[in-house]
Amino acid sequence: MVMSGPIVLTDNRYGKSENRVVRFYKENARHEIRDVNVSTTLRGDFAAAYIEGDQRHVLPTDTQKHTAFVYAKKPGLDTVEDYAIALATHFVDTVEPVSSARIDVDSYGWQRVSVDGREHDHTWVRQGPEVRTAAVTVAGKGDARQTWVIGGIKDLVLLKSTGSEFADFLTDEYTTLAPTHDRVLATSLIVQWRFAEIGGFDWDEVYDGIRATLLELFATTYSKALQQTLYAMGNAVLERFPVLAEIRLSAPNKHHFEYDLAQFGIENKGEVCWAADRPYGSIHATLQRADAPEAGLAWVP
Amino acid sequence: MVMSGPIVLTDNRYGKSENRVVRFYKENARHEIRDVNVSTTLRGDFAAAYIEGDQRHVLPTDTQKHTAFVYAKKPGLDTVEDYAIALATHFVDTVEPVSSARIDVDSYGWQRVSVDGREHDHTWVRQGPEVRTAAVTVAGKGDARQTWVIGGIKDLVLLKSTGSEFADFLTDEYTTLAPTHDRVLATSLIVQWRFAEIGGFDWDEVYDGIRATLLELFATTYSKALQQTLYAMGNAVLERFPVLAEIRLSAPNKHHFEYDLAQFGIENKGEVCWAADRPYGSIHATLQRADAPEAGLAWVP
Amino acid sequence: MVMSGPIVLTDNRYGKSENRVVRFYKENARHEIRDVNVSTTLRGDFAAAYIEGDQRHVLPTDTQKHTAFVYAKKPGLDTVEDYAIALATHFVDTVEPVSSARIDVDSYGWQRVSVDGREHDHTWVRQGPEVRTAAVTVAGKGDARQTWVIGGIKDLVLLKSTGSEFADFLTDEYTTLAPTHDRVLATSLIVQWRFAEIGGFDWDEVYDGIRATLLELFATTYSKALQQTLYAMGNAVLERFPVLAEIRLSAPNKHHFEYDLAQFGIENKGEVCWAADRPYGSIHATLQRADAPEAGLAWVP
Amino acid sequence: MVMSGPIVLTDNRYGKSENRVVRFYKENARHEIRDVNVSTTLRGDFAAAYIEGDQRHVLPTDTQKHTAFVYAKKPGLDTVEDYAIALATHFVDTVEPVSSARIDVDSYGWQRVSVDGREHDHTWVRQGPEVRTAAVTVAGKGDARQTWVIGGIKDLVLLKSTGSEFADFLTDEYTTLAPTHDRVLATSLIVQWRFAEIGGFDWDEVYDGIRATLLELFATTYSKALQQTLYAMGNAVLERFPVLAEIRLSAPNKHHFEYDLAQFGIENKGEVCWAADRPYGSIHATLQRADAPEAGLAWVP
Structure with a gap:
């Protein structure tokens, strides 16, 4: 060319x-x-x-x-x-x-x-x-002015010691992972939400409410995958906060592997884990309302 | 709403x-x-x-x-x-x-x-x-398949001890900066280039050539601002490497402030500087050819 | 030689x-x-x-x-x-x-x-x-066995917005610092304490008590210097916890400089500060009881 | 107590x-x-x-x-x-x-x-x-003045792809490691050397010589353990630089594990490795001459 x-x-x-x-x-x-x-x-x-x-x-x-x-x-x-x-x-x-x-x-x-x-x-x-x-x-200046606001939270590290599984997934020739019906689920969340409008509510109240919602849904959602948990969190936030147009969630899957104690004749019922650094899963989801206003420059860095 | x-x-x-x-x-x-x-x-x-x-x-x-x-x-x-x-x-x-x-x-x-x-x-x-x-x-699968390749370099830390100025800039009520006609210019470059095509050249040769071009232009461009230096670097890379469609450069302005030794009766002719951490300037530029093919998914993370 | x-x-x-x-x-x-x-x-x-x-x-x-x-x-x-x-x-x-x-x-x-x-x-x-x-x-094995325990806390970041001064210090030809009778004091504490004995108390209770003491003394000590604050913290911990033989405190002085708003005709009554990264002061203190048992290998890494 | x-x-x-x-x-x-x-x-x-x-x-x-x-x-x-x-x-x-x-x-x-x-x-x-x-x-002031100089290098990351083994080690009930006679050896060295005297040599020449010696010994020593490699490096430096009294080496064992490709029917002859982050081995050694002068305050931080 x-x-x-x-x-x-x-x-x-x-x-x-x-x-x-x-x-x-x-x-x-x-x-x-x-x-x-x-x-x-x-x-x-x-x-x-x-x-x-x-x-x-x-x-x-x-x-x-x-x-x-x-x-x-x-x-x-x-x-x-x-x-x-x-x-x-x-x-x-x-x-x-x-x-x-x-x-x-x-x-x-x-x-x-x-x-x-x-x-x-x-x-x-x-x-x-x-x-x-x-x-x-x-x-834009004068009458052409437009304002976009994105709120967010990052480095919100969450962990649950049960209530999470990963099974019935797609397999291919390089798949060795065993399905599990009880695992640790941990992540360090980055979440950003786009406001549909400005004014008529209290910034801090909305922030506190969203944070509480994220924590609550992470805790109470029985997780078949981190994807599902993210979606549940994002969905609940949009449902509870009609001032929001869109939410983006980004989550590493911080793996906690059950340590193999059986090789020493010791039973490990999910009690002793190794928290790994790298590699880690990376899961991303964007949810928005069908009637959300255009994002315009909101997400442009 | x-x-x-x-x-x-x-x-x-x-x-x-x-x-x-x-x-x-x-x-x-x-x-x-x-x-x-x-x-x-x-x-x-x-x-x-x-x-x-x-x-x-x-x-x-x-x-x-x-x-x-x-x-x-x-x-x-x-x-x-x-x-x-x-x-x-x-x-x-x-x-x-x-x-x-x-x-x-x-x-x-x-x-x-x-x-x-x-x-x-x-x-x-x-x-x-x-x-x-x-x-x-x-x-895309089968005949619909498309491939995009972006090459790049990051954490490329460059510094020049002269050949850089910053003057004749816009001022307002909060401007106190004195113009300077001789300053240190330093940055930690992140550069990414999008290939217009795949094949017909050697990846490593192109990489080495681009790196050398970036260094050369940083050194030899008399800089009236980091903006100008970035543009010169990007422009030269595109000119020399017709296999590229687009280049993006991102550069912190790593400030090196002349230390005030005059307060101790000592002359400082740009010889003793303090390398600051934060805040730092952030300069970004994208250059592309007018006839560049569509970027498609190339830049989607 | x-x-x-x-x-x-x-x-x-x-x-x-x-x-x-x-x-x-x-x-x-x-x-x-x-x-x-x-x-x-x-x-x-x-x-x-x-x-x-x-x-x-x-x-x-x-x-x-x-x-x-x-x-x-x-x-x-x-x-x-x-x-x-x-x-x-x-x-x-x-x-x-x-x-x-x-x-x-x-x-x-x-x-x-x-x-x-x-x-x-x-x-x-x-x-x-x-x-x-x-x-x-x-x-040591068998009867020769000795055990040393050091507890500690690190990355404990504390800040007070008043109740701190720095004045009447030594000056020389390179001193330009103005004395101040009201400044921000902030640090990221590393504290380690050596136990005089093991047993007869609850590890977690002692930890919680020491942490509370460190916070309380940082808050309530009118500080003439970070040195004095460290000493007050260490002294109170040793006084309140007779199970301890020694305490070591290490503290960066995380400078918060009052931003010069006067150049824009705006009064700054210690309300707007710039949190600097580097350089920072470094203050260290060790306190121990006169009748403390020998440290032995306790501090050997 | x-x-x-x-x-x-x-x-x-x-x-x-x-x-x-x-x-x-x-x-x-x-x-x-x-x-x-x-x-x-x-x-x-x-x-x-x-x-x-x-x-x-x-x-x-x-x-x-x-x-x-x-x-x-x-x-x-x-x-x-x-x-x-x-x-x-x-x-x-x-x-x-x-x-x-x-x-x-x-x-x-x-x-x-x-x-x-x-x-x-x-x-x-x-x-x-x-x-x-x-x-x-x-x-010390005046005639009592004493000066100690420690030179060093850190974050010197070295890797050899063969010429390293680890076998015939002590085992206990928790040992599962298989001996190996060909492995990757990698580390990020921290080395510090204490000068016996000051003057009569060129600081930069000595530095360059020590760095070259460290690299050479790492490369040419057939390693039965990182311990042995560290000792060989330290010993050669002291032998070649009589101006030094002591040398301290600290080295993480940056594990590169052979990736298990056999599970996919693929032979891996030490060609594909996973570079792990944590945990890592930590090896330390201090060597000094029997007639070294007292360290005094040299190592006191």
Whole structure:
């Protein structure tokens, strides 16, 4: 095949990644903390910077960093979603060459330290490994403005010691796996959900509700495969939260193999397992409503 | 907005990730090594597994693992691209519910140990951090079969101590950055290139040529911004390798800030820098030929 | 200096590291989980393996792995300390060339998933990042046997938003730091404590008490420096737990720098900070009782 | 055991860790680069800071950071060892409460980019994963001054595809491992060597020679166990470099298991292996000359 057409710059974007912003609210003796990792990404009329090295349309990533910190002060970081919307809107509204802005936020959890059974006013211990995520995209100026919000959670590590099987699967010449009707099921979930609309609900309430739903369905679904569990989780979330249009779930199958103790004359009734690192299964599912609005730029990184 | 439409499973896929396959060729006293990390991903008629827990169409990920190792023996791992094409084709051809298969391969470099100035026959030292990558997708059975190949390199860390500036950029109320006409430019490149066709060239030769081109252009391009450097690199690769349809470059701007020694009465002529971790700039560019064939499933994970 | 003396093998040891043992207790519908990472290290009469390649005294690390899993079944992993003592004792007692054995255990926390306000019987969500640790050393056979136990916690990330200062410090020609009477104090603690004796108390109760003490003192100590906070924590732990002989604390000073918003005309009353990665302060302290028994092999890795 | 003795602060130290210093030499068009990670640790009369929060003896870690950068300018980073000696000496000599200072340096390798077969003047590509290390301790003021230097290398990943066996080992009731007379041997070495004296040789020449010796011995020693290989490496280094007093080697046994292809009717003559992550063997050896000078504070962190 002779490829001789002219070379064209197509998609391009730039920004400042991993601004580690920590915001305290200190109006009262009882302080509040928001601990986030913010990345900004701008799209727009930047071809001249790539092709000719002309920076006249390029707002420095250093400026984007400053802005991420400034916006943490005001409007502030009461909720990460509102903060991200404000920050993205700022870039689209005030920076002429910018056609769309995306703000990605990881939000780290902290729990108040307990002293004599009372929560301390200004001391916390880090909770994890799970991380709350948000990805907001704002495109278009003035009346053309559109906003997409994706909420999420990642590194949510779940395990159940029974209530999971894997059997009656397809086999071929390279299949040696024995079917099992009782196994450990463990995963480290990454879930993202796209909001159908913005406003009319509380971001944190929805987040807490989705997290609880994910945990509940993982626990209570008798699992014939991780695929089925993911689907059950996603389905329940969409059913319970009509503000959502779509949900994407990604899950490694973190294998816990029953250790062979029989070779030493010891019975192992699923009690002693080896937690393997690699390889691992990878299962992905997307569920959406038939009447979901278009995703537009929501999933574009 | 009232979302009441039925909930639908849309995109889904599954596979086995990070099979750490090491293949030796031992026909002669002078052994050869291929050290790869292989991930398999299958798409197809798997909805029943998600919705009903019916595994009858699901080839276990354990089987996929076995197959990745079997194919490392034969046809073998002479080149990662041919291996990945063979493995993907196997899944599409022989597993009835599979409509497409994607194989991702990371390939780690090893250099022969030198003893008394001579390369040793069977001992190597690991080279890095750079990693060669390949992503092959095969879709469709029989005459409908299509194959896409993406080559790549990641964790290619480059630095130049001069020949880079950043000035004449857009400013706003949050801009404090001083323009500079001499700075350090450093990045950890991720580059992927899509082949327009398969066959008629040597995979390894093309890889070596692209790597050399990336390094050369990074070194010799006077950089008015990382954007410009990325574009120059991508443009040169497409110009020199007509077998390519498209190239994607992703680059953190790994900031090296001149350390303020003037506060101690010491002149710092760009000699002492602080290599920062976070935040960092993020620059992305895609270049493609105007007459490039459709990307199809090439970039779908 | 002319060094011409004979070359001697001095310290040597070997073992199996990072056995990822997961132990379930399934006697009742309400399962229990112990999730640990176990490393075994043996010392003894192994010089011939090093010097002559003679393996006759070398128990394979593969065997040590099996044994770690076997012992998770019985005596089991009710507490990691008793498990580690049993495992170490086994190696010293039954493997003739072994003079001492050390078992290092990391123990990962899991919280029961809550469904409708009730704890689920067999589903957990991973808690972290903090990790409980134990290091047990057993030396000597028969009457000569000695046992040392070190408990610990690591990756315990703490932060207080006020109640911390740093002022009146030593200065020299390279000092530019301004004193501060209100700053964020944050760290990721590693603490290890050596038990003076074994038995007569409950391992888990002591652990919970020490963890609570560390949190309480971090919260309630007005800190003139991280040094002082560490000392206060260590001192309180020793005072409250007479079963301990010694405590070692290691703490990075995870800097949270007040972001300069004044350059944009915005007041920042310690509300917006930048969480830096590197460099970081490193503070270490060891406290022990004047009448502590000899540490012996307790701290030898 | 009733522990009632007073609680005493024993060992303590503090410093600034992971200063990422990059030093360029730009006197000529052909620039030079030194890319290092520097940690400073001070010991001395600091008890008041811990016990009473009195900072009057505490030189801020921020000052130590500045000093690490200042010293990169002058005397400079021609060799990491001389830089570290100068920096440590500065702290001991000029900071009254300091009794000893330790400087740890990781040094990252860069290779000049080649353009048209010629090395580029100011562009490099990162080499790794191996890292050169140095640890210098200076103690005592004036005539009492003592200096210890430890050189090293870490993350040196080596693999040989034959010339290694493991057989005739000790067995017990939990041993199932089959002896093998041909296996893959792979490791990621950490080696540290203590210099008997300072001066009279070239730091870089010794480093290059030791690295070459380690590689040569790993390659050419027929290995009956990783223990034997480590000993052979350490012994050769001490024999060839009389300026060294002691060497410590630490090596994971990175297992490469022959994949069971026989279950599919395929012969595997050690050609297809699985590179496992965890668990791994851990082998350690220390060799020193019988007439080595005392280690003093050399190995104290």
